[in-house]
Amino acid sequence: MTETAPRPTLEAVAARAGVSRATVSRVVNGADGVREPLVERVRRAVEELGYVPNQAARSLVTRRHDAVAVVIAEPENRVFADPFFALQLRGISKELTSHDNQLVLLLTEGREDHARVGRYLAGGHVDGALVFSLHLDDPLPELIRRAGVPTVFGGRPGWSDGRGSAVYVDSDNRGGAREAVRHLVGLGRTRIAHITGALDQTSAVDRLDGFRDVMTDADPRMVAEGDFTPGGGERAMRELLDRCPDLDAVFAANDLTASGALRVLRERGRRVPEDIAVVGFDDMLPIAEQTDPPLTTVRQDIEEMGRLMARLLLRDLDRRSGDGTAEGVGGAPSGVILPTTLVRRASA
Amino acid sequence: MTETAPRPTLEAVAARAGVSRATVSRVVNGADGVREPLVERVRRAVEELGYVPNQAARSLVTRRHDAVAVVIAEPENRVFADPFFALQLRGISKELTSHDNQLVLLLTEGREDHARVGRYLAGGHVDGALVFSLHLDDPLPELIRRAGVPTVFGGRPGWSDGRGSAVYVDSDNRGGAREAVRHLVGLGRTRIAHITGALDQTSAVDRLDGFRDVMTDADPRMVAEGDFTPGGGERAMRELLDRCPDLDAVFAANDLTASGALRVLRERGRRVPEDIAVVGFDDMLPIAEQTDPPLTTVRQDIEEMGRLMARLLLRDLDRRSGDGTAEGVGGAPSGVILPTTLVRRASA
DNA sequence: GTGAAAGCGCTAACAA
DNA sequence: TTGTTAGCGCTTTCAC
Numbered sequence: 001m002t003e004t005a006p007r008p009t010l011e012a013v014a015a016r017a018g019v020s021r022a023t024v025s026r027v028v029n030g031a032d033g034v035r036e037p038l039v040e041r042v043r044r045a046v047e048e049l050g051y052v053p054n055q056a057a058r059s060l061v062t063r064r065h066d067a068v069a070v071v072i073a074e075p076e077n078r079v080f081a082d083p084f085f086a087l088q089l090r091g092i093s094k095e096l097t098s099h100d101n102q103l104v105l106l107l108t109e110g111r112e113d114h115a116r117v118g119r120y121l122a123g124g125h126v127d128g129a130l131v132f133s134l135h136l137d138d139p140l141p142e143l144i145r146r147a148g149v150p151t152v153f154g155g156r157p158g159w160s161d162g163r164g165s166a167v168y169v170d171s172d173n174r175g176g177a178r179e180a181v182r183h184l185v186g187l188g189r190t191r192i193a194h195i196t197g198a199l200d201q202t203s204a205v206d207r208l209d210g211f212r213d214v215m216t217d218a219d220p221r222m223v224a225e226g227d228f229t230p231g232g233g234e235r236a237m238r239e240l241l242d243r244c245p246d247l248d249a250v251f252a253a254n255d256l257t258a259s260g261a262l263r264v265l266r267e268r269g270r271r272v273p274e275d276i277a278v279v280g281f282d283d284m285l286p287i288a289e290q291t292d293p294p295l296t297t298v299r300q301d302i303e304e305m306g307r308l309m310a311r312l313l314l315r316d317l318d319r320r321s322g323d324g325t326a327e328g329v330g331g332a333p334s335g336v337i338l339p340t341t342l343v344r345r346a347s348a
Numbered sequence: 349m350t351e352t353a354p355r356p357t358l359e360a361v362a363a364r365a366g367v368s369r370a371t372v373s374r375v376v377n378g379a380d381g382v383r384e385p386l387v388e389r390v391r392r393a394v395e396e397l398g399y400v401p402n403q404a405a406r407s408l409v410t411r412r413h414d415a416v417a418v419v420i421a422e423p424e425n426r427v428f429a430d431p432f433f434a435l436q437l438r439g440i441s442k443e444l445t446s447h448d449n450q451l452v453l454l455l456t457e458g459r460e461d462h463a464r465v466g467r468y469l470a471g472g473h474v475d476g477a478l479v480f481s482l483h484l485d486d487p488l489p490e491l492i493r494r495a496g497v498p499t500v501f502g503g504r505p506g507w508s509d510g511r512g513s514a515v516y517v518d519s520d521n522r523g524g525a526r527e528a529v530r531h532l533v534g535l536g537r538t539r540i541a542h543i544t545g546a547l548d549q550t551s552a553v554d555r556l557d558g559f560r561d562v563m564t565d566a567d568p569r570m571v572a573e574g575d576f577t578p579g580g581g582e583r584a585m586r587e588l589l590d591r592c593p594d595l596d597a598v599f600a601a602n603d604l605t606a607s608g609a610l611r612v613l614r615e616r617g618r619r620v621p622e623d624i625a626v627v628g629f630d631d632m633l634p635i636a637e638q639t640d641p642p643l644t645t646v647r648q649d650i651e652e653m654g655r656l657m658a659r660l661l662l663r664d665l666d667r668r669s670g671d672g673t674a675e676g677v678g679g680a681p682s683g684v685i686l687p688t689t690l691v692r693r694a695s696a
Numbered sequence: 697g698t699g700a701a702a703g704c705g706c707t708a709a710c711a712a
Numbered sequence: 713t714t715g716t717t718a719g720c721g722c723t724t725t726c727a728c
Contacts, residue, residue, distance in 0.1 A: 007472060009721055020699045025723060033697060052471040056413070057721035059404035060704045070453075086433055093455040097464065102473070105418075105451045107441040116445065123400040124355060125450070230638060259638050266640070290578060290607050292614070292640060357705055368715045373707060381713060405705035408720045 008049040017045035028053060064321070067102040068313060069126040069149075071117055073140050074109070074133045083284055084302055085132075088154065091306025092130060099314050101127075108140075118143035128313045130306075134158060136200045141166075150320065152313045154305065156202045156335060167316070168335045169309045171300035173203050173281075176340030177210025180251050180279040180298050183342055185214065189249035189277055193222040195236040195261060197253035204228070207253050207281060222247065226257045233260025241268060248276055249348065255280040255287040255297055262291055262347070277348035293346035300340050308336060356397040365393035376401060412669070415450040416661060417474040417497075419465055421488050422457070422481045431632055432650055433480075436502065439654025440478060447662050449475075456488075466491035476661045478654075482506060484548045489514075498668065500661045502653065504550045504683060515664070516683045517657045519648035521551050521629075524688030525558025528599050528627045528646050531690055533562065537597035537625055541570040543584040543609060545601035552576070555601050555629060570595065574605045581608025589616060596624055597696065603628040603635040603645055610639055610695070625696035641694035648688050656684060 010028075014021045019038060026034050027042040028051075034042075045051070059065050070092060072085065089103075096103050104126055106117050121129055121144060128150040134141060136158040144151050153168035184192050194211040197204030212218060221243045224236035233252060237260065240247060252258035258280035262272060270276050272293055280288060283299035358376075362369045367386060374382050375390040376399075382390075393399070407413050418440060420433065437451075444451050452474055454465050469477055469492060476498040482489060484506040492499050501516035532540050542559040545552030560566060569591045572584035581600060585608065588595060600606035606628035610620060618624050620641055628636060631647035 010723095011721080021722080022699060022724080023697090026698090029723085035697065038698085050470075052467065054408070054721050055471065055473050056404045056407035057704090058723075060402070060408055060706085060721080061723045063704085065404070067452075083431065083434075086431075089453070090455060093453065097455075097461075102468075103453045103455075104415075105437070105441065105453045107438060107445075107451075113445075119400065120450075122398075123403065125403050230634070256634065263638070263640075286578070286604065286635070287638075290611070290635075290638075292611075358707095359705080369706080370708085370715060370717095371713090374714090377707085383713065386714085402705050405720090406707075408705080408722090409707045411720085 007054070008051045009054070010051075013042065013045045013049055013051050016049060017041045063124075065102075065125060065127050066100055067104055067126045068096055068310070069104045069106050069121060069129040071106045071108065071121075071129055071131045071140070071144075072133055073114075073117075073131070073135075073138060074107075083286060084282070087302040088132065088306035088309075091303035091308075092310045093306075095307045095310035095314070099310075101314065111139075114139055114143060118147055121149045122147035127317050128152075130154065130309050130313060134201070135198075136202075150313060150316050152309045152316075154309055156206070158200075158202045158205075166335075167312060169305050169312065170335055170337055171203075171305065172337050172340050173206035174210040174213070176281065176298040176300065176342075177207040177251065178213050179340070179342050180281065181211050181214040183296070183344075184249040184251065184277055184279060184348060187249070187273075187277055187348065191222070191244065191247040192218075192249040192251065193224070193240045193244065193247045194218075195224050195226040195233055195240070195250060195252045195257050197226060197228040197257065198232075199225060201228075204253055211251055219244070226253060226260075228254050228257060230256050230260035230263070233257035234264050235260075237261040237264040241265075241270075249278070250276060251279045251281075253281055255282045255284045255291075255295055258295055258297070258347075259287055259291050262295075266292075273346065273348050279348045283343050288343075288345065291347070296345045296348040297343055298340045299343045301338060305338060308338070312336065355402070356399045357402070358399075361390065361393045361397055361399050364397060365389045411472075413450075413473060413475050414448055415452055415474045416444055416658070417452045417454050417469060417477040419454045419456065419469075419477055419479045419488070419492075420481055421462075421465075421479070421483075421486060422455075431634060432630070435650040436480065436654035436657075439651035439656075440658045441654075443655045443658035443662070447658075449658075449662065459487075462487055462491060466495055469497045470495035475665050476500075478502065478657050478661060482549070483546075484550075498661060498664050500657045500664075502657055504554070506548075506550045506553075514683075515660060517653050517660065518683055518685055519551075519653065520685050520688050521554035522558040522561070524629065524646040524648065524690075525555040525599065526561050527688070527690050528629065529559050529562040531644070531692075532597040532599065532625055532627060532696060535597070535621075535625055535696065539570070539592065539595040540566075540597040540599065541572070541588045541592065541595045542566075543572050543574040543581055543588070543598060543600045543605050545574060545576040545605065546580075547573060549576075552601055559599055567592070574601060574608075576602050576605060578604050578608035578611070581605035582612050583608075585609040585612040589613075589618075597626070598624060599627045599629075601629055603630045603632045603639075603643055606643055606645070606695075607635055607639050610643075614640075621694065621696050627696045631691050636691075636693065639695070644693045644696040645691055646688045647691045649686060653686055656686070660684065 010021045014024045132154040156170045157166050196208050224239045226232035226236040280295045280297035283297045288295040288297050358369045362372045480502040504518045505514050544556050572587045574580035574584040628643045628645035631645045636643040636645050
């Protein structure tokens, strides 16, 4: 490793180009009102010196950081068990990158971490935040609200309203669930069960609601609670089979859950889809394509969700820097709901 | 959203506590040499005002950012298809967090991104970098070297040495592979095949070497090239079966590959493990436990790898801030190799 | 159109 | 032990 290279400053560039710091600053920041020959000279000096602006110095005066925090609050291990999280990050990263913003990742696992995140957000290190995986009792939204950082949520926040508006991006969980169940109905199935996700998350609640929209007269015993994991899927599937041995279809709250259910069905000698049809949710490829049989499932465009969240946030940040203040995007509780599509494979 | 709150400054705290800015700074930064009563007064003022230090101002003078970049260079989609990446991030995040460092995530997908990353790293926005998923022809290491940022690599970098030292953390890919193959030998298998990973990554090469260490006289036709994906596993498995119909075991370069192989075996009516035993690598739970049959595989502690990388980097950063300069940790090309363990399930 | 000068909020000598 | 002071590198009025 070499000596810490003494990085050139604006001053140095100015000297080299024979102009003032102010002029260099203007050129570097693309402000107009500098005459062409000077621009050229400055550009060359920047090039020759390998000048890169010092972000800290800049932030100190502009109060912008061109950085966004991504907060992933997941006490359990779920996020880490499926690629959901990676895909969202990718979408976010692409969008932020194309707007020259940095992504600061904040992973939290317990209560202690919340305080830390709250402090960080309140510390004004980033211009905004993208927040995921909220659970109903999560203290994080409140901390974030108090921190006063512009925020976009991933997934509909679960708090009963009155707590002010929230900007969020979500999949059409309810509509997607309806489509899944209708598909099963269209297959001639009549004894359709549902394995829910973790019901402290709105995505699970919404999918359950979608199920009920179609199965208006569903026997309550046809619904078993899962938790979005394969293990939960297994447990729930066993319950269902014990309670209602004659069921002929299952809609699982996600693909992981479905994979657990499939395992139990195989173990109990039920053929899929002949005896029991199975539909999942997510279309996580490494899961959905690898199960036996491959899973019919509801696809949501995870990467696009991430992208859209970032886009909404950046737009909001731009608006704020115009006037001094701003409401949540649009001034009212606003959510953007992305469509889902049913992907047919062999399981239903 | 409310007005942008005018955050209190050191000055404000000092005024409130009736001391100088310097004293407040000392208290805030935990420097000793301030008498108890004053400390107390300052603490109270900080509390009352809700003071949070302005990181930009601090960095401007200290030239520390307490931030580390995590660079994940993955042109393909592989990282996003398995939870590898999430686990490493978790390990890194935990370690950084406990040392009050932030994690800046840099995802790259193509050549254009490399330049951007290089610029960012050279821009002195972060104190160091953790870099993953290097491929043999990757231009990134060179960019990073030129940026002069202290770096720890995840996985042994593939360049032929002479290009200077590199600090890295890796699993014992070769040893793990040996153990896997020996296990198959111990099972009485004699016609053992190997499906490699993407051979432009050292992990794949090392696992192949491990295979060869044990199967010294292996028929070259018993090795088929894969790419760490299920699809690659399928393709390779078909090849192997066509070339050597009498093989009785397969060691796959990772679990995803193994899952593809299993699918082909099932499709061709070969029983696992009776006819053909299969061993994977990684022990990615959602994959390894869900396959049919569950996968015997070589576990590497991914999260610990991430943790260790962060620890090494932070230690190095601390050392540097002591004297002005420093060599790569230990002053020589140095790698830390983490042990692997064989996990027995049903497939072998 | 360009430059001079005044800070942004903080740390780190140095004095007291 | 505490306070005073001089910048860190940049943007941004405000004159010219």
